[in-house]
Amino acid sequence: MTRETVLNAGLMTLLLVVPLAAWTFDEPFLITLATRAVIFAIAGIGLNLALGFGGLVSFGHAAFFGLGGYAMGILAHHAQTYTALATWPVAIEGTKSMPVIWLMAIGAGALAALVIGALSLRTKGVYFIMITLAFGQMLYYFAISWSAYGGEDGLSIYVRNGFPGLNTMDPIQFFAICYALLLIVLLSVNRVAQSSFGMMLRAARQSEDRVQAVGQAPFRLYLTAFTISGAITGLAGALFADLNRFVSPTMLSWQTSGEIMIFVILGGVGRVFGPVAGAALFILLEHSLGGSSEYWHIYLGAILLGVVLFARGGLYGFLAGREQADD
Amino acid sequence: MSWILLAEQTLNGLQFGVMLFLMAAGLTLIFGVMGLINLAHGSLYMIGAFAAAGTAAATGSFLLALAASLAAAAIAGVVIEVTVIRRLYDRDHLDQVLATFALILILSEGTRWIFGSFPLFLEVPDYLSGTVTLPLGVEYSRYRLSLIVVGLLVALGLFWMIARTRVGIRIRAGENDREMIGALGVDISRLYTLVFALGAALAGLAGALIGAIQSVQVGMGEPVLILAFVVIVIGGIGSIKGAFIGALLIGLTDTLGRFLLPKLFSLFLEPSAASSVGASLASMSIYILMAGVLLVRPRGLFGGT
Incomplete structure (x- = not known):
């Protein structure tokens, strides 16, 4: 086992143990924090595939994040108002079923x-x-208007x-769903990275x-x-x-793109598990610094700069x- | 009535365009000469606006406020260049994006810490308020008209500086071949600081001038920054001429789109649907324009091949 494998295992265990402990001691807020970290990790893993493996510096991933959010919002909105989409x-019809919503969100993200x-990849570097x-900003203003x-x-x-057989309003059960999805995403991305496509992609970057x-x-x-x-x-x-049971144009804003990028950078660009570490670290910083100072973005900026x-x-x-391997 | 309104909106678009040019000119110069993508350019715009609002509140003089905006943004530019930006010239674009994004976080929160979260206001001085009557009976805001004039004068000055002066020659030489002008005895690092300070001062001036129309608040710079990106992508990165044409295109498309598209849709849609479809489409119009330009010319209208 390499150090990286040990680190991966430790990270994933920690991310599971903390909310379980919080559940035992009845601290639902900590579970929600861990769930946030897991979800941000998935977003970061998505960006890392383009940024880390393909070298495509996308500053517009909030577009896909927000579209996923709106896929959920629109479907659930129609379901709760009993109106047809x-x-x-x-x-x-609208729906309140998570698996259907996930498929729609994945589809919307992929299509966008x-x-x-297809348009942006005609260009390179700074243009891209x-x-x-x-x-990203275009979709943001579209959502606002x-x-x-x-x-x-x-x-x-x-x-x-809802998810069949689970009570999703229970924080630990919703966490379990997100954690399971994180594992699936990690395994899939790992497979993609090891596949001949992944090799070619990294080769193309070089x-x-x-x-x-x-x-x-x-x-x-x-x-x-x-697209993936x-x-x-x-x-x-x-x-x-x-x-959050809430979606707003903020999810589409350029700051969100920047934050998703921060998850990738803090963890380590081009490592499959990097964004997991980055997202966890981000949540940790946000919680510890945000608690002590109203102006925690100054510290976040300084850390990022460092x-x-x-x-x-x-x-x-x-x-x-x-x-x-390849670097 | 409608023609006068159209003329007024066209002037508004022109005014928006020349202000965008002040932002885009600095960005495109900095990229052209140093190869740096600077997200913190919007923060310099904000610093200019806050310096102007603070000075105007203390002295009551609008001209002093404008001078303060130029000075504060240029000084901030020099400080940022010497401490951080200088380390980024050899780095890849990802590092530049991240480091300047970090600078935005620091500068925005720092400004909020000093000035608070409430917006400040910068008053238009008496001699520039009110309206003027233009030929054909068009009534137009005196202040906005002076923005157009000032913007065009600054643009002319910039073109003259780059085409005719020694500094301009060095800047153009720096765009073509950095190593060669270093070998010829030009102090590159001073040239870089100078270009950065010049870009910063232009952004600060734009912030102060716009600050008198809108409110002066934290986060005011980033929407303008992103529009300036669209401008230089359309114009071709590194080209001042492209930035000028691009800025006017964007200013006019955005303003006239917001004005005309709802009217256009009201011809065949009911009023409420027309205004919402028109507004949505208008908010996307400049990005559609950008996508269109890129399909035909991936490096912008005046970009190299």
Whole structure:
């Protein structure tokens, strides 16, 4: 076992033990914090696939996060008001079923990432950063001006959506659902990273010409990675909206894109488990600093600046040493 | 009536455009010369606005307030460049984005800490308030008209500086070949600080000028920053001319879109639906414009190939 494997196992155990202990001692707030960390981790894993493995610096992942949130909000809104989502060409009803909502959120995230990616990936470098940022902002302003679904005020859902056989309003049961999804996402992304597609993607990040020379089109690799990335982040958005029972344009804002990026950077770019560590650390910082000072973003900014300037590998780079294999 | 309203909205679009140019010019210069993407440019805009509001409250002079905005933003620019930005020139864009994002967090919260969360107001001075009557009977705000004039003068000055002065020659040389001008004895690191301070001062001036129309508050810079990104993506990163054309395009598209699209939809939709569809589409119009430009020219209208 490498140090990284040990660290991964320790991290996942910690993320499970803390809420279980909180459940035993009846501290529901801690469970909610852990659930937030798990959901942010999923969002970060999504971004990491594009950013870490593909080298695609997307500053617009809030778009997919928010779309996932709105997929949940819109479906549940129609279900709780007993109105149809659409009557033509096919009748679509709202739903309060989590699995259906997840599928819709994943679909919405993937579709949006496919379209935004197809346009943005025509460009590189700084252009790509600014364009993804701009598309995210476009959806943000669209959500604000779309009064049918709450506009600036967002949408509230009275009761958390349901999962067969579980009481989702119980914090520990909702945590269990999110944790299980995190495990599934981690395993899938790990498989993707190990697959020939993942190898090609990382190769393309390092040298597009060589990838092209062996007969692969970098654009298609990038677009596939970006689409999967959007799908995962969309799922996280639906979970986050369900956690808060609320979705608003804030989920689509550029600050959210920045925060998702922070999860990836704090943990370590390009490590499968990096965003899990990053999200946990972010929640820890938010809770400890946010509790002691109203202006905790100053400290967050200083820490981020420190990590970028002096500790580029993030938490994983610090604890597990340099990345193996391809770097 | 309608034509006068259209003329007024066109002037508003022009005014928005020239102010966007002040922001975009600094961004595109900094990227062109140093290869740096600076998200904290919006914070410099905010610093300019706060410095102006503070000075105007203390002295009552609008011109002093504008001078203060230029000075404060330029000084902040120099401090930021020397302490942080300088370490980022050799880094990849991801590091630049993150470090300047961190700067936004620090500067925004720092400003909130000093000035509080409540918005400040910057009064338009008496000699610039009221309206003027333009030819064809168009009544237009005197202050907004002066913004257009000031913006165009600054743009002219900038073009002149870059085309005709020694500093301008160095800036252009820096865009073409950094190592060569270093070898020729130009102090590159001083040139970089200068360019950064110049971009910062322009952003600060824009913040102060706009601050008199809107309120001065934390977070005012980022929406403008993102619009300025759209501007330079359309114009081509590094091109001042592109920034100017792009800024006017965006200013006019945004303002006229908000004005005309609801009217357009009201021709075939009922009024409430028309206004909501029109407003939604208008809020997306500039991004659709950007996507359209990128489909045809992925490096912008005036970007290199």
